[in-house]
Amino acid sequence: MKENELKICVLGSGSRGNCIFVGCGDTRVLLDAGLTGIDVKERMALIGERPERLDAIILSHEHTDHAQGAGVLSRRYGVPIYLDRMTLEAAGPALGKLERIDFFQPGTGFYINDLRVEPFSLPHDAQNPVGLVLKWRERKISTVTDLGSTTHLVREKTAGSDLLILEFNHDPGMLIEGPYPWSVKQRIKSRLGHLSNEESAKLLRHLVHADLRHVFLAHMSQHNNHPELALLKAEGALQGYETSLGLTYQDRISEAVYL
Ligand SMILES: [Zn+2]
Ligand SMILES: [Zn+2]
16 A cells, blocks of 8 residues: 555445545555455455554444444454443443444544544434544545435435445335345335435435545445446446445455555
8 A cells, every 4th residue: 555545445345235445645454344354354355454454443323234343353453442321331231341432423524634524413223323524645445334214314414525434225116125124125115225226326426526435335235236237326326426436245355446
């Protein structure tokens, strides 16, 4: 990683585990740690990184697919976990005993070294879920996953990003026809569930601008979506712009992007 580069790699994404690596200058963080400790270590190695060097694990919410590896990684490598107080309570024993905790609140930014982190509230069925805006040397990246609807706040906080990690969770037709029980389908479709390809494309159409360099399509359902369907919608939203698109995967890492 060059001195003036921001490096982003989605180590895993989907309903079985989410974890994003961000590195810049001397700072290295994980956004969520929903993979096992072993998986995180192995996947970080593929991009030349080590968990020993992490400065923080920032948790967006308590759902297992975002939090299940956090406690282990924190204990094993002495990495502090940053999270909301209600998220910690909601996670209960799942995180295990934590020695290094820092609390944040949605709407209040903080720093990890010189990396600025701005958590903002998302409509999702967790205790106090957040999306994250990261700012470093004139660059801005935003994560927008795990939300059932887009709000004014989401659009306002993530506007002007150089890179977006945006949920393209499901195709509505596939969800209805798919294998999930009705109650789960209702949950996913609700305003506190997950965004469909159409809803995400609409948000992307709103957020795209000439300096948006890259968009990762994230948290894609393996049962209720096809990458081609999501890509088609995203490409439509980006028409006329040079923004590149990248897929993310449940069982392997995405490409690493440098800004
Ligand atoms: Zn999730
Ligand atoms: Zn969730």
